Amino acid sequence: MYCQNLVFSRHAIQQMFYRRISKKEVEAVIVYGEVIEETPDDTPFPSYLIFDFAEGKPIHVVCSYDESTDTGYVVTAYIPDQNIWSNDFRTRKPRL
Template sequence: MKQKLLIDAIEKNNIEWSTHALQRMLQRGISRAAVKNCICEGELIENYPDDTPFPSALFFGKWQNQPLHTVIAYDASNHKVFLITAYRPDEKHFQADFKTRKK
């Protein structure tokens, strides 16, 4: 998944925020700006090219010195990003770098 395509879609406001994702973001204190920053400035740490209906990916970023993960899907034919979820990773599931899953 090419991050430049995602950035271009986001800059054109071609991002879909599901009600569920927005509710979870509100509960977790994560803003839309934080999510956009994570996708545009963050690092792609897991790629899921075979996901359906669209390929998806996990991004790692930092917002206000806190680690942040966002999971997005990308519809290349419509140049649209779909936010699946956003959360703050923890050391129960990830190594101290918050990029590597624990086995």
């Protein structure tokens, strides 16, 4: 997913700092990553969960996209928990 403008929420910046995920890594995941979940009815804009490896680590980025302004909004970024995600980091494990 590529967008002309990218805006990081305060929450995203805080979580990236806490999780030691750089802006460069998040941008790479958004540009080169795979959309693994879509929420088209999310408001105010459709949202996406994007996965890729950046700097050798798996990263999930949640972002929303305003097509009218070609702006992506980074909601959060995190390293997927292996207790929740399958080994490929693309599918959630069934809840027990």
